Amino acid sequence: MFSESTRKPTRPTRPRYLPRHMRSPQNGNDAFLDTGAPELTRSRFYSPQPVQSTRGRGRGRGPWFTARRNPNWEDEKFDELEIVDDTLEEAYVTNNLQAYEDIPVQAYEDIPVQASGDNVPPPVKTFAEIDLGDGLKLNIRRCNYIKPTPIQRHAIPIAVAGRDLMACAQTGSGKTAAFCFPIISGVLKNTLLVARHGGGGGNAVACPLALILAPTRELSCQIYEEAKKFAYMTRVQIAVAYGGTSIYNQLRRLERGVDILVATPGRLVDMIERAKVSLKMIKYLALDEADRMLDMGFEPQIRRIVEQMDMPPPGTRQTMLFSATFPDEIQRFASDFLSDYVFLAVGRVGSSTDLIVQRVELVQEMDKRNHLLSLLRSQRSNGTPHSKVQLASSNLIGVLFCTMPSLDSYKHADKEILFNVLQHALTLVFVETKRRADELERWLSRNGFSAIAMHGDKVQMEREQALRSFKSGATPILVATDVASRGLDIPHVAHVINFDMPKNIVDYVHRIGRTGRAGKCGLATAFFSDKNFNLAKSLAEVMKESNQEAPTWLVQHAENYSASGGGGWVRRGGVDFGGYDLREDIASSSTYNDIYGVPAIDGHYDAVSVDAPTLLGSGDDDYLVASDMNHNAAAAPYGYGSIVASGWD
Ligand SMILES: Nc1ncnc2c1ncn2[C@@H]1O[C@H](COP(=O)(O)OP(=O)(O)OP(=O)(O)O)[C@@H](O)[C@H]1O
Numbered sequence: 001m002f003s004e005s006t007r008k009p010t011r012p013t014r015p016r017y018l019p020r021h022m023r024s025p026q027n028g029n030d031a032f033l034d035t036g037a038p039e040l041t042r043s044r045f046y047s048p049q050p051v052q053s054t055r056g057r058g059r060g061r062g063p064w065f066t067a068r069r070n071p072n073w074e075d076e077k078f079d080e081l082e083i084v085d086d087t088l089e090e091a092y093v094t095n096n097l098q099a100y101e102d103i104p105v106q107a108y109e110d111i112p113v114q115a116s117g118d119n120v121p122p123p124v125k126t127f128a129e130i131d132l133g134d135g136l137k138l139n140i141r142r143c144n145y146i147k148p149t150p151i152q153r154h155a156i157p158i159a160v161a162g163r164d165l166m167a168c169a170q171t172g173s174g175k176t177a178a179f180c181f182p183i184i185s186g187v188l189k190n191t192l193l194v195a196r197h198g199g200g201g202g203n204a205v206a207c208p209l210a211l212i213l214a215p216t217r218e219l220s221c222q223i224y225e226e227a228k229k230f231a232y233m234t235r236v237q238i239a240v241a242y243g244g245t246s247i248y249n250q251l252r253r254l255e256r257g258v259d260i261l262v263a264t265p266g267r268l269v270d271m272i273e274r275a276k277v278s279l280k281m282i283k284y285l286a287l288d289e290a291d292r293m294l295d296m297g298f299e300p301q302i303r304r305i306v307e308q309m310d311m312p313p314p315g316t317r318q319t320m321l322f323s324a325t326f327p328d329e330i331q332r333f334a335s336d337f338l339s340d341y342v343f344l345a346v347g348r349v350g351s352s353t354d355l356i357v358q359r360v361e362l363v364q365e366m367d368k369r370n371h372l373l374s375l376l377r378s379q380r381s382n383g384t385p386h387s388k389v390q391l392a393s394s395n396l397i398g399v400l401f402c403t404m405p406s407l408d409s410y411k412h413a414d415k416e417i418l419f420n421v422l423q424h425a426l427t428l429v430f431v432e433t434k435r436r437a438d439e440l441e442r443w444l445s446r447n448g449f450s451a452i453a454m455h456g457d458k459v460q461m462e463r464e465q466a467l468r469s470f471k472s473g474a475t476p477i478l479v480a481t482d483v484a485s486r487g488l489d490i491p492h493v494a495h496v497i498n499f500d501m502p503k504n505i506v507d508y509v510h511r512i513g514r515t516g517r518a519g520k521c522g523l524a525t526a527f528f529s530d531k532n533f534n535l536a537k538s539l540a541e542v543m544k545e546s547n548q549e550a551p552t553w554l555v556q557h558a559e560n561y562s563a564s565g566g567g568g569w570v571r572r573g574g575v576d577f578g579g580y581d582l583r584e585d586i587a588s589s590s591t592y593n594d595i596y597g598v599p600a601i602d603g604h605y606d607a608v609s610v611d612a613p614t615l616l617g618s619g620d621d622d623y624l625v626a627s628d629m630n631h632n633a634a635a636a637p638y639g640y641g642s643i644v645a646s647g648w649d
């Protein structure tokens with residue numbers, strides 16, 4: 001499996017950073033591991049984020065920790081980076097070489113891409129083909145993004161051409177950069193850049209040129225940190241605004257001038273109402289996790305920001321919506337914010353990537369805790385929760401993150417390394433309610449597993465502390481509600497356990513997407529109880545779409561549920577929810593084979609109605625609080641009466 005023949009030419013080895021939670025007495029607790037021979041096994045086993053290790057990681061680089069330890073971190077964060085040769089990118093492409101950095105991206109090759117709309121700008125193969133500006137290009141190289149991922153290949157040229165965009169791509173496939181690069185590049189080219197600093201002083205109103213909205217505080221911070229990396233040493237000023245922390249500090253930061261504001265809607269509205277932020281200069285608007293942002297709980301807030309403040313209308317600003325899922329109803333809402341947009345669907349949108357091995361276990365409610373315990377014990381003692389997990393991918397790096405049938409086939413040194421990695425892999429456990437999260441945290445701790453809970457009832461400092469502790473490996477189990485289900489890019493999450501199934505299949509897709517990111521494999525285990533039969537059909541469909549084998553009992557339940565009139569998600573023709581353009585006029589639609597960028601024969605997808613009730617969020621989640629539970633199915637598309645967004649600032 002690890003034979004030399006599978007290896008591609010690589011760059012010379014150099015010491016690799018070893019994350020704290022993967023250091024062990026065997027390797028002397030060294031932060032850096034000399035990656036001498038055997039190069040592949042050692043470096044990859046120890047450094048599951050090849051080369052991106054300490055640098056250029058995407059979302060979730062643990063900004064808070066670094067920032068607090070070192071106030072000058074921003075200046076120093078690239079210090080250790082060597083700048084790769086300017087011609088490297090072209091050389092790799094020309095010679096069809098595969099660098100370490102390239103490997104994660106390879107996992108997303110050969111996936112279907114649908115782009116529809118008028119005059120869709122063609123995709124590119126390299127970052128070099130796009131005029132992003134020298135500063136940004138240098139930072140892309142600093143981040144070791146050697147080749148664009150498919151969503152980046154397609155979305156960036158569209159966005160750089162100034163087109164509005166609704167883009168769907170699988171979790172962990174690089175959407176953040178896909179909207180950040182065009183925005184940063186656009187802001188850099190904008191002659192109004194100088195205007196932002198005008199005024200100054202305590203009464204200045206910040207007039208950003210770009211606004212990026214995200215549904216949670218943590219995700220906003222993550223995007224902010226990513227954007228700062230991409231804009232490093234350029235003139236572009238980036239700020240973040242989110243709730244749960246002092247607004248005054250954030251306002252003081254805005255007074256210094258801001259080009260790109262990353263914000264959660266609640267805090268942004270607050271700032272606008274205090275006349276501290278004006279949206280009148282907005283040229284770029286991006287909504288990350290757009291379907292969440294536009295679902296019925298938050299649509300009023302978004303409408304307020306986008307339509308009722310002073311933001312320029314569609315057509316005069318550029319609007320980009322990104323998510324891994326885009327249900328029909330949300331697409332309909334979204335089109336109000338867009339003008340002559342391109343719809344882009346990359347991969348089996350709405351399904352999970354097949355880099356994630358999905359397991360579903362039938363577990364009764366009362367048995368869940370013991371089942372979890374035995375799963376974790378098994379994982380701790382032999383690195384594999386169960387003995388018969390099939391590898392979904394031959395991706396070598398992914399092997400690290402997949403459980404394996406047996407370690408016997410590996411030679412002693414490798415086995416030790418694998419053992420170490422799998423034992424110390426991070427596990428994310430999703431539960432339905434905040435109370436359950438706290439209870440499970442305590443129960444796991446009592447039973448010898450270091451766990452920490454994260455949910456919307458915790459104050460922001462506690463939430464950040466929980467995330468930090470998890471990321472660093474100090475607390476390798478995070479028990480979370482759906483507040484952690486979207487967008488978070490936490491390196492080394494090897495296992496996502498749905499202790500409680502989510503209320504809908506969209507959330508399932510996002511939850512399990514916390515593993516199997518950036519081309520690596522991951523494992524997702526679902527505890528399916530008799531409370532979850534309404535999900536049987538959609539779950540079986542998502543598994544099928546992701547090349548996973550659904551257990552017979554699940555398929556049986558799915559069939560029974562269908563026979564009784566229950567809906568599923570996958571539309572006729574096997575295309576997933578959200579992965580097609582709702583607009584009727586798809587005459588100009590083209591489907592690309594991503595490798596060659598040539599239109600495929602049939603770009604047509606049939607639209608069918610979506611099983612609307614499955615869009616509902618949990619009544620006890622961290623996004624929604626039902627203010628009026630007098631359900632009015634006729635008035636509300638998803639069955640709830642009026643729902644207000646709360647705890648979402
Ligand atoms: N071109 C690239 N080369 C190498 N790594 C990349 C590239 N683009 C993105 N990444 C890395 O891939 C990871 C996932 O990216 P990102 O968080 O943007 O995914 P996403 O599609 O937004 O996921 P989600 O749907 O969960 O929000 C990040 O760690 C990021 O640094």
